[in-house]
Amino acid sequence: EPEVTQTPSHQVTQMGQEVILRCVPISNHLYFYWYRQILGQKVEFLVSFYNNEISEKSEIFDDQFSVERPDGSNFTLKIRSTKLEDSAMYFCASSEDRNTEAFFGQGTRLTVV
Amino acid sequence: SQQGEEDPQALSIQEGENATMNCSYKTSINNLQWYRQNSGRGLVHLILIRSNEREKHSGRLRVTLDTSKKSSSLLITASRAADTASYFCATSSYYNQGGKLIFGQGTELSVKP
Numbered sequence: 001e002p003e004v005t006q007t008p009s010h011q012v013t014q015m016g017q018e019v020i021l022r023c024v025p026i027s028n029h030l031y032f033y034w035y036r037q038i039l040g041q042k043v044e045f046l047v048s049f050y051n052n053e054i055s056e057k058s059e060i061f062d063d064q065f066s067v068e069r070p071d072g073s074n075f076t077l078k079i080r081s082t083k084l085e086d087s088a089m090y091f092c093a094s095s096e097d098r099n100t101e102a103f104f105g106q107g108t109r110l111t112v113v
Numbered sequence: 114s115q116q117g118e119e120d121p122q123a124l125s126i127q128e129g130e131n132a133t134m135n136c137s138y139k140t141s142i143n144n145l146q147w148y149r150q151n152s153g154r155g156l157v158h159l160i161l162i163r164s165n166e167r168e169k170h171s172g173r174l175r176v177t178l179d180t181s182k183k184s185s186s187l188l189i190t191a192s193r194a195a196d197t198a199s200y201f202c203a204t205s206s207y208y209n210q211g212g213k214l215i216f217g218q219g220t221e222l223s224v225k226p
Binding site for chain 2 (some may be wrong): 031033035042043044045048050055056058089091093095097098099100101102103104105106107109
């Protein structure tokens with residue numbers, strides 16, 4: 001069964017460093033997303049991406065965040081200068097269309113120290 | 114703002130019993146999706162119900178949607194210990210263009226053997 005894969009599963013980084021989280025969405029899906037979940041809190045939308053551009057982004061998704069689809073299969077989230085409060089589980093998701101099921105990856109646990 | 118909120122926050126039942134979780138939201142939706150999350154793991158898609166549907170079944174899962182009350186319920190019949198997880202509803206706004214989902218706080222279900 002097709003699935004969304006994310007790497008790495010866990011990343012530890014020092015405050016101020018740049019991190020890139022990687023995702024391979026399901027191959028025939030056209031919409032891609034990043035969400036995050038701070039420990040003990042609910043899942044929060046960050047950004048959606050369609051046709052090689054951002055469709056929608058939340059207030060959380062400020063200038064330190066960027067997304068890219070560098071080739072036909074990968075979808076990345078870059079955090080330019082990490083802060084302690086960026087520590088969270090980051091989920092990538094994809095869907096065929098904006099109103100169909102969204103399938104999530106297993107997540108990358110980011111720890112900023 | 115549109116928001117899915119579940120109740121109860123926590124539910125503890127015996128194996129074999131039914132579990133019912135409720136979700137309320139505030140604005141017009143296109144669809145509502147239910148997810149399961151095992152502790153510290155990824156989000157598993159369970160079921161999607163569209164705004165023009167009232168009930169949907171998938172195996173032991175039954176989801177209802179009442180758009181007049183802006184609420185949905187997830188029923189798990191004949192629960193098993195393996196159903197122990199957090200369950201989230203997520204709504205897709207009628208107005209959103211990018212496929213964004215708004216998640217609720219979740220219901221923590223514990224099924225005791």
